[in-house]
Amino acid sequence: MSISIYNQTRSYSKEEEKAFSARVSEALAVLLSSSYIDKRLSSGDCDVSADIKLVGSAAIKKLNAEHRGLDKVTDVLSFPVLDMVDGKLSSDLMPYDYSIDSKGKKTLMIGDVVICPECAKKQSEEYGHSMEREMVFLAVHSFLHLLGFDHENGRDEEKMFSIQEEIMQKIGLPREASEVSSKREAKSSKAESLEAEHPVGEILPHCGYCALIGRPNVGKSTLLNAISGMKLAIVSHKPQTTRNNISAIYNRDDAQVIFVDTPGIHRPESKLSEFMVDSSFRAAKGADVVVLIVDGRFSKPANVEKKAVETAKKLKKPLLLVVNKADAVSKESLLPLIANYSAMADFEEIIPISALKEDGIEELMDVIISKLPSQPRYFPIEEVTDQSEREISAELIREQILHYTNEEIPHGTAVEIDSFEEELKEDAVDSYDRSLIKIHASIICEKDSHKSILLGKNGQMIKRIGTAARQNIEKMTDCKVFLDLYVKVRKDWKNKPVFLNEFGYTKKDD
Ligand code: GDP
Numbered sequence: 001m002s003i004s005i006y007n008q009t010r011s012y013s014k015e016e017e018k019a020f021s022a023r024v025s026e027a028l029a030v031l032l033s034s035s036y037i038d039k040r041l042s043s044g045d046c047d048v049s050a051d052i053k054l055v056g057s058a059a060i061k062k063l064n065a066e067h068r069g070l071d072k073v074t075d076v077l078s079f080p081v082l083d084m085v086d087g088k089l090s091s092d093l094m095p096y097d098y099s100i101d102s103k104g105k106k107t108l109m110i111g112d113v114v115i116c117p118e119c120a121k122k123q124s125e126e127y128g129h130s131m132e133r134e135m136v137f138l139a140v141h142s143f144l145h146l147l148g149f150d151h152e153n154g155r156d157e158e159k160m161f162s163i164q165e166e167i168m169q170k171i172g173l174p175r176e177a178s179e180v181s182s183k184r185e186a187k188s189s190k191a192e193s194l195e196a197e198h199p200v201g202e203i204l205p206h207c208g209y210c211a212l213i214g215r216p217n218v219g220k221s222t223l224l225n226a227i228s229g230m231k232l233a234i235v236s237h238k239p240q241t242t243r244n245n246i247s248a249i250y251n252r253d254d255a256q257v258i259f260v261d262t263p264g265i266h267r268p269e270s271k272l273s274e275f276m277v278d279s280s281f282r283a284a285k286g287a288d289v290v291v292l293i294v295d296g297r298f299s300k301p302a303n304v305e306k307k308a309v310e311t312a313k314k315l316k317k318p319l320l321l322v323v324n325k326a327d328a329v330s331k332e333s334l335l336p337l338i339a340n341y342s343a344m345a346d347f348e349e350i351i352p353i354s355a356l357k358e359d360g361i362e363e364l365m366d367v368i369i370s371k372l373p374s375q376p377r378y379f380p381i382e383e384v385t386d387q388s389e390r391e392i393s394a395e396l397i398r399e400q401i402l403h404y405t406n407e408e409i410p411h412g413t414a415v416e417i418d419s420f421e422e423e424l425k426e427d428a429v430d431s432y433d434r435s436l437i438k439i440h441a442s443i444i445c446e447k448d449s450h451k452s453i454l455l456g457k458n459g460q461m462i463k464r465i466g467t468a469a470r471q472n473i474e475k476m477t478d479c480k481v482f483l484d485l486y487v488k489v490r491k492d493w494k495n496k497p498v499f500l501n502e503f504g505y506t507k508k509d510d
């Protein structure tokens, strides 16, 4: 019996790994020799082996998406190799089930286990027991999966948990008195319901589009990011950084919410601004629920907010008011704001939140979801955004331009991705197994003077922008990126429809 551990995290030390390795080897040996497991696995004519990989939360999330179509971080994943049911082999072992080394030693591989120590740590705190117990518990749980045990229904689940506890006791890691056992069971059945198939077309109790509208800088992108847990829309302290509608998709087992972030509503000054206004209202028109976000620091609605409320009223959509940045003001000072807005419209709910501190987000989600109709799921559960990596890359480059240059480079720049080439790894199993992404992009600005600012002395500025953007694109794609940036001048492009089309800022009529 042998277990190989591949630690791909830095959060788990060598000592912890060694102790863990000893415990799980013992646990597997005890399990294999128990009466629950097929005798052919402990007959002694071969070695039984399993691999355990320790990974971070991003990696396990990716594995979940790839293998189970689930967009979430889980504590553990099991990949069985043998065909087993409830500890018994469903068919005879065949020669190809074994690997034989040069000395003729036979090994029977039962499968791979992936564990996220980061999650284990959180759970051990939640359940009130040691990290060691949690890690070993997860390994034993996975071994049982590899050996054909499941927790699909209540009775199987009980059986699995009781064998699991028995093994834990035998290796000297019994359930501690302080442990909150019901919590784990409640959690496992919740995970199970999420794990059920979630096909597109499945009728959900609540499903639909939610338009987020509000003037620039109120925190729409920050809120979207808090909701989706991923950097989708761009957050900047400079207004109007979100140019295209970015929709994030929020999944719960009973609901799917498709968010449309809008560039904000404000007075049209150029054709580009017109496009922004236009797209905000277009988003609201197509939505099932409209959420107006305002900045809690300003109690008087301005024209922009009045216009938004009027539009929403005309569209006869459920309208919610979200008062953001509640962390920056006192509770009392929100009262006049709430009174002023209540006088303007019949908001179904008024919800104070802090997108930045992630306060009140769950309550907000509950309210939004309650307003959505029951209808078929629109998007597969693993989709987080319908924007392509290519489009998000352009946005991430723009984010760094805004970060590194100041007022001299106004919002008159666009980023165009000229090419986006992916190189696959030699042993790639799917199109996401990439070794490198090569991106060539152009930054389009309005004036020669802007070009020199963007390039900077000896090209320092463009280098800084490129490095920071590349790092963010690498995070988003989880892959090494080569980024090449060019700066081009196209005078007055913001008012020329031909350029607007070219950069995707096209007005759509519906
Ligand atoms: P958008 O233009 O509406 O998408 O706004 P952003 O999400 O880009 O946010 C604009 C600025 O407000 C950023 O500097 C955010 O950090 C800040 N911000 C967003 N939400 C909050 C919040 O809840 N509290 C505070 N204090 N600042 C926030």
Ligand code: MG
Pocket (backbone or CB within 6 Å): 220, 221, 222, 233, 234, 235, 241, 242
């Ligand atoms: Mg934004």
